Amino acid sequence: MSGVYNKYIRNKIPNMTKTQRIMNRIVQVDNFQNMACCCSDWAEFVIELAEWGVDGCAKVDFDDPELDIPTLNRFIKAENGYIREVA
Numbered sequence: 587m588s589g590v591y592n593k594y595i596r597n598k599i600p601n602m603t604k605t606q607r608i609m610n611r612i613v614q615v616d617n618f619q620n621m622a623c624c625c626s627d628w629a630e631f632v633i634e635l636a637e638w639g640v641d642g643c644a645k646v647d648f649d650d651p652e653l654d655i656p657t658l659n660r661f662i663k664a665e666n667g668y669i670r671e672v673a
Contacts, residue, residue: 599655602656603651604644604652605653605654605657606651607644607646609657611643612665619664621634621635622662623665624664626662627659628659628661628662631658632648643665
């Protein structure tokens, strides 16, 4: 029975990319969102969080090669208060 339940649960969870998971986590965590509002791009955001000892979120490392950096750059720029993008 647990196999059927696990299959059901997996099918109900949206399949997000690593980039989308990070963007959602930034919106969910006040400290991340506050820092995103102060940064001009993804690289600056990563540097600022590294000063706190944070090198990833949502079970994704910030240097993961699968991340869509141009999308993250647009997202960080949008978090400056003008546009809100959530995956």
